[in-house]
Amino acid sequence: MRLLVPGIVMTVADATIISELYVHRDGIRGVGEIAFTKEVSSQLECAALCLTVLCACYNLEVRNSTLTCTTLSTIREFTEQPFTRSFFSRKGLYQQLGFIRYKEQWVMARDPTLPRLTWDDSVAWCRSLPGSVFLPQTLEDFDWMVEIFRTKYEDGYMFFPLNDKEKEGDFVWVNGSCVCVSPAAAKNATQIRWHDGQEGAGNTIEDDCVAIESYHDYTLRVHACDHTHYAMICAGDG
Known part of the structure; x- marks a missing residue:
């Protein structure tokens, strides 16, 4: 599957999602300015939606077989939250962890x-x-x-x-x-x-x-x- 975003052309091989851009964390939720929240059918759909707004992070909440995708345009902090699979942009993740x-x-x-x-x-x-x-x-x-x-x-x-x-x-x-x-x-x-x-x-x-x-x-x-x-x-x- 090829995702077309202005200035970006990427190939997503499977649902592990664009490892070049995002880092996966279970039980951690990004908190920041929300671009939108939407129920999705797969992680791949959530990642594609995230790319359309060039988000810094997307949270995928898994409850009772329902997937809720929340995309963030900015990240303020990280919090622990069960049932959440989050994907942080490497830049956002490293800044939050204190990298220079x-x-x-x-x-x-x-x-x-x-x-x-x-x-x-x-x-x-x-x-x-x-x-x-x-x-x-x-x-x-x-x-x-x-x-x-x-x-x-x-x-x-x-x-x-x-x-x-x-x-x-x-x-x-x-x-x-x-x-x-x-x-x-x-x-x-x-x-x-x-x-x-x-x-x-x-x-x-x-x-x-x-x-x-x-x-x-x-x-x-x-x-x-x-x-x-x-x-x-x-x-x-x-």
């Missing part, structure tokens, strides 16, 4: 008052937003991450998206791509700053994950993955 823009990406550092996480839990938390872990592409990106650490958190450790779980000394990014295949290559990586001796040579079997340490000039050191530190910086998917 950095180099055309939505990015966010976890609230420092929340419990600290293990390395794996930090990765899982970013993916649940929905999103991914922010990966620095340049030394400027790394220094920006350090500045976020300096301004948002107290002294301590912030997990970084590198690990050598699979092969000791061979560090890979959280997405599986390799940043180095030897200590020498790690030391020469252009987008990160290692603490002296930590680029593979100072690693141990027990320490497979990497963190930025405030106590060593905000450089990278290896840590145990099951320690709890400040979470990694997250990046939005859209």
Whole structure:
């Protein structure tokens, strides 16, 4: 099915709906300026109606086999409400969750008052937003991450998206791509700053994950993955 909206041409393959534009949440309702409310026969119909007004969010309430579609032109907040399936525009969702823009990406550092996480839990938390872990592409990106650490958190450790779980000394990014295949290559990586001796040579079997340490000039050191530190910086998917 092709949906035609001024300036937009999209193909909807099935009722999972336009994943490029909207993010699905069960039991959460968007609250804001309502464009219209209407009973519909399917989620697909509600999504199509939403696109006709370029809505920021649509709520699909499911009660006794009846579907009520409410489209919102703006989002003020999110509330918990059973029987509701809501689809938020990525922009609206990320703004409400506290993301900011950095180099055309939505990015966010976890609230420092929340419990600290293990390395794996930090990765899982970013993916649940929905999103991914922010990966620095340049030394400027790394220094920006350090500045976020300096301004948002107290002294301590912030997990970084590198690990050598699979092969000791061979560090890979959280997405599986390799940043180095030897200590020498790690030391020469252009987008990160290692603490002296930590680029593979100072690693141990027990320490497979990497963190930025405030106590060593905000450089990278290896840590145990099951320690709890400040979470990694997250990046939005859209």
